[in-house]
Structure formats: structure tokens, C-alpha cells
Amino acid sequence: MPDAAYAPTERTVPSRARERAAYDRELVHAILDEGYVCHLGFVRDGAPVVLPTLYGRVGECLYVHGSTGSRPLRMAGSADPGLPVCLTVTHVDGLVLARSAFHHSINYRSVVVHGTARQVTDPDERTAALDALVDHVLPGRAEDSRRADAKELAATAVLRLDLEEVSAKVRTGGPNDEPEDVSLPYWSGVLPVSRSYGTPVPADDLDPAIPLPGYLTR
Structure with missing residues (x-):
């Protein structure tokens, strides 16, 4: 059973506002599970690159995916030592308006992950990771959609x-x-800032006999 908290390191201890830092595993998971988009940072040809992308969590692993032709995914190929990355997720909960311009701020929750991303080659893990990516955005959707076929899987890399x-x-x-x-x-x-959902809009070519899934009404 993993410890209740992640061990702080030189890279995970902030230089400012240290009182806002937390390493509680449950809190980290909750922040990650509530988000949709992460920002994946790495170095390419000596210059920093940051890409917004969807992600999914399975236990103590995060998964991201992309085209097999994508340079960062190729850089993280299984034959290489992997790709050093920094992944971040942030939620804005409120705009903090002070009387002075200097003290304006935001209320937020964020997670920063440092590590080495590697390509997933095991077929079962790839399937679980791709399901997790779909269900992370909308729980229950992976079972309510066609899974990727061989051609689509060949064009998709998972980190x-x-x-x-x-x-x-x-x-x-x-x-x-x-x-x-x-x-x-x-x-x-x-x-306060909050996220809300509108009424689902069916596709123009949707069979009207297909009911609205329960996970959308929830």
C-alpha cells in the first residue's frame, strides 16, 4: 500500500509560498481526476516546449496519447531512456480582487509532476490506458463507444x-x-469560478431512437 503522501524533493518544494504546497496523495489524485487538460513540458532541440493535451490516471500512473509521428512521443520510445518531462494541471476556483493592484490573485488548485515519460508497448496496458483517457473525460464513455481498431491503434502512441x-x-x-x-x-x-455543463446536443445524423446515456444526465 503506498504512503499517504509523496516524498518532497528539491524540484517539488516551491521557493515561494511554501505553506501552500501539499504532498497528500488523496489531494493530488482529486485534483488530477477533476481536470481534463494537462500541459506537458519537455526540451526539444535545446528549447522548451509545452503542449496542452488530454490525460488519464490509472492508480499511480498518468497516460497521455498522440500520433505515432509526433516527435515527443517518438523521443519517449521504449528503445530510448525515455523523455524527461514536467506535467501540470491547474483549476481556477476564484478571482481574488484586492484593493491594490499588487495583491490581486486567484484561488487555485494545481499539481506538478516531474519524471520520465515512456511509451507503452504492452497491448493490455495500452487498451487500459486508452479506456482511461476516454473515461477520464466522461466516466462510462469507453464502454459506450467503439474501441480503436488495428489501424487506429497503429497510428496512436501512448505515454x-x-x-x-x-x-x-x-x-x-x-x-x-x-x-x-x-x-x-x-x-x-x-x-468564484466554477465549471458547468449545458444540455447535450445530439449529432445531426443520430438515430432518434438512441436514448440519452445515463452518464450524461448525471
Whole structure:
């Protein structure tokens, strides 16, 4: 059974606002499971590159996918030592409006993962990873869709990044105004930010006899 927290490292201890850092495994998983898009950073030809991409979590592994012709996925090929990466996920929970421009901020929850991404070649793990990518966006969808065929699988590469060097960072609460600014005539507080879903819009060519799946109504 894994420890309740990830061990801090030199790369996961922030230089500022250390009190906001957390290493609790349950908190990290919750932040990751709530998001859709991560930003995957790596070095290519000596220059930094950051790509937004979908991801999925299975236990202590994160999976991302892409075209087999993608350079970063080829760089992480199983025959190589892997691709050193930094993966981040962030949720914005509120806009923090202070009386001074300097103290404006946001309430957020974020996770940063450092490690080496490697291509997944085991067929069973690839299937589980691709299902996880679909279900991460919408739980239940993998079973309610056609799985990739041989041609699609041949064009798809999957990377695994183990959750080992991980940290979360969270900011909550209101603005931190200076005492001398409290009497200024400016509104101060928090504007909450939340995610919501609209009414599902069926495809133009959808058979009207096909009912709306339960996972969409939930």
C-alpha cells in the first residue's frame, strides 16, 4: 500500500509560498481526476516546449496519447531512456480582487509532476490506458463507444508517466490587503469560478431512437 503522501524533493518544494504546497496523495489524485487538460513540458532541440493535451490516471500512473509521428512521443520510445518531462494541471476556483493592484490573485488548485515519460508497448496496458483517457473525460464513455481498431491503434502512441515526484499547491481565501489599504473605496473580495455543463446536443445524423446515456444526465 503506498504512503499517504509523496516524498518532497528539491524540484517539488516551491521557493515561494511554501505553506501552500501539499504532498497528500488523496489531494493530488482529486485534483488530477477533476481536470481534463494537462500541459506537458519537455526540451526539444535545446528549447522548451509545452503542449496542452488530454490525460488519464490509472492508480499511480498518468497516460497521455498522440500520433505515432509526433516527435515527443517518438523521443519517449521504449528503445530510448525515455523523455524527461514536467506535467501540470491547474483549476481556477476564484478571482481574488484586492484593493491594490499588487495583491490581486486567484484561488487555485494545481499539481506538478516531474519524471520520465515512456511509451507503452504492452497491448493490455495500452487498451487500459486508452479506456482511461476516454473515461477520464466522461466516466462510462469507453464502454459506450467503439474501441480503436488495428489501424487506429497503429497510428496512436501512448505515454506513461509514473506519479513519484509530485506536489500540489492550493490557494484559498480572500485578498491579502495591506492594513493601510482597508479604508480605500474599492470593492474587495472573491469572484468564484466554477465549471458547468449545458444540455447535450445530439449529432445531426443520430438515430432518434438512441436514448440519452445515463452518464450524461448525471
